[in-house]
Amino acid sequence: MAEATEIRKLVYLVTGGCGFLGEHVVRMLLQREPRLSELRVFDLHLGPWLEELKTGPVRVTAIQGDVTQAHEVAAAVAGAHVVIHTAGLVDVFGRASPETIYEVNVQGTKNVIEACVQTGTRFLVYTSSMEVVGPNIKGHPFYRGNEDTPYEAVHKHPYPCSKAQAEQLVLEANGREVHGGLPLVTCALRPTGIYGEGHQIMRDFYHQGLRLGGRLFRAIPASVEHGRVYVGNVAWMHVLVARELQRQTALLGGQVYFCYDESPYKSYEDFNMEFLGPCGLRLVETRLLVPYWLLMLLAALNALLQWLLRPLLLYAPLLNPYTLAVANTTFTVSTDKARRHFGYEPLFSWEDSRSRTIRWVRAVEGSAP
Numbered sequence: 365m366a367e368a369t370e371i372r373k374l375v376y377l378v379t380g381g382c383g384f385l386g387e388h389v390v391r392m393l394l395q396r397e398p399r400l401s402e403l404r405v406f407d408l409h410l411g412p413w414l415e416e417l418k419t420g421p422v423r424v425t426a427i428q429g430d431v432t433q434a435h436e437v438a439a440a441v442a443g444a445h446v447v448i449h450t451a452g453l454v455d456v457f458g459r460a461s462p463e464t465i466y467e468v469n470v471q472g473t474k475n476v477i478e479a480c481v482q483t484g485t486r487f488l489v490y491t492s493s494m495e496v497v498g499p500n501i502k503g504h505p506f507y508r509g510n511e512d513t514p515y516e517a518v519h520k521h522p523y524p525c526s527k528a529q530a531e532q533l534v535l536e537a538n539g540r541e542v543h544g545g546l547p548l549v550t551c552a553l554r555p556t557g558i559y560g561e562g563h564q565i566m567r568d569f570y571h572q573g574l575r576l577g578g579r580l581f582r583a584i585p586a587s588v589e590h591g592r593v594y595v596g597n598v599a600w601m602h603v604l605v606a607r608e609l610q611r612q613t614a615l616l617g618g619q620v621y622f623c624y625d626e627s628p629y630k631s632y633e634d635f636n637m638e639f640l641g642p643c644g645l646r647l648v649e650t651r652l653l654v655p656y657w658l659l660m661l662l663a664a665l666n667a668l669l670q671w672l673l674r675p676l677l678l679y680a681p682l683l684n685p686y687t688l689a690v691a692n693t694t695f696t697v698s699t700d701k702a703r704r705h706f707g708y709e710p711l712f713s714w715e716d717s718r719s720r721t722i723r724w725v726r727a728v729e730g731s732a733p
């Protein structure tokens with residue numbers, strides 16, 4: 365017991381700690397970071413599940429706050445050794461305005477960096493996204509690419525643009541002097557499409573399938589492959605990189621790492637069927653019935669309707685020109701940089717990731733959409 369309290373001396377802050385990924389990072393830190401003494405969970409909306417975490421050996425501090433408010437961020441960061449910044453506005457459906465997306469993703473990240481500098485926090489891990497690379501607006505495939513693969517990263521949509529700007533700010537901040545005179549050490553993790561327990565889009569597809577009598581309709585050719593990664597492995601990568609950032613500052617500082625695991629390369633829809641199939645849904649082949657030009661027309665119509673209805677209501681369907689372009693462009697990652705730099709191996713095999721996700725979808729069954 366005395367030994368355990370002796371080594372527990374680190375304070376971590378997880379921004380966005382009540383989100384889909386954030387919750388997994390919080391739980392993983394409590395399970396796998398033995399040096400943790402306090403875990404601060406900062407989010408705009410705090411989850412009730414945080415209460416049950418407060419009985420363990422680590423002090424869990426829930427902080428309701430907004431990353432766009434510099435003073436709230438500085439107060440939360442003060443005294444923390446490590447910040448894991450996962451908070452972000454993930455919106456490719458037109459729910460939020462571009463201004464709000466920039467405010468949260470770019471200004472929010474600036475606030476986190478400045479808070480580290482002012483308060484003397486030295487280690488910052490940023491949750492970036494594969495979208496800072498692509499798919500680009502030209503629809504170029506990125507096939508089994510790694511962190512050094514040349515790719516024309518051109519974006520127009522506010523979400524990838526904001527993530528790319530925020531990532532750049534984080535990487536440029538590496539080496540900045542923080543309060544106390546030591547250098548800030550930063551890095552960015554770029555998950556591909558994350559799946560697993562708590563994944564809202566998977567839940568939406570599941571409910572849509574139930575409404576359609578247990579069917580989903582294939583819209584994207586099966587040959588278009590998407591990189592996907594299990595949320596538990598993404599969380600584990602965050603925990604590991606945060607630990608190793610403190611040990612190997614020169615090697616890890618200023619670096620980017622794709623998040624990867626053993627999840628198979630498949631089309632977005634076929635991949636989802638790995639979980640939705642065992643839960644009773646089937647994917648109906650419609651390629652001959654719905655040509656791509658018709659999907660583009662429907663996506664454009666959705667965008668028009670969204671714009672027309674905006675004064676009255678929020679119309680934000682899954683299909684729009686941007687999501688169609690992303691879904692229809694191959695983007696897969698093949699790399700071992702995280703293994704080489706900080707010894708990452710996936711904690712969950714594909715079989716584990718799959719069965720955990722299926723169990724979660726089954727539990728979602730019957731719950732309100």
Ligand SMILES: NC(=O)c1ccc[n+]([C@@H]2O[C@H](COP(=O)([O-])OP(=O)(O)OC[C@H]3O[C@@H](n4cnc5c(N)ncnc54)[C@H](O)[C@@H]3O)[C@@H](O)[C@H]2O)c1
Pocket residue numbers: 379380381382383384385386406407408409429430431432449450451452453454468472491492493494527554555556557558559
């Ligand atoms: N879901 C994916 O497939 C995916 C893939 C790559 C990268 N990412 C990145 O991972 C991070 C987490 O994504 P997620 O899928 O868990 O999304 P999420 O929406 O479930 O979680 C984001 C969390 O950030 C919080 N948040 C939003 N605005 C905030 C603000 N102004 N102040 C404080 N907290 C705020 C939200 O309340 C939420 O709890 C994001 O930065 C996202 O860009 C997600």
Ligand SMILES: C[C@@H](CO)CCC[C@@H](C)[C@H]1CC[C@H]2[C@@H]3[C@H](O)C=C4C[C@@H](O)CC[C@]4(C)[C@H]3CC[C@]12C
Pocket residue numbers: 454456492493494495556557558565581583584632633682683686687688690691
């Ligand atoms: C055409 C539809 C018929 O079924 C399918 C539409 C699917 C899209 C809604 C999703 C296809 C690819 C997804 C994105 C991808 O997985 C990576 C992402 C990066 C991350 O940072 C945020 C989420 C997302 C943009 C993700 C969003 C949903 C898709 C566009």
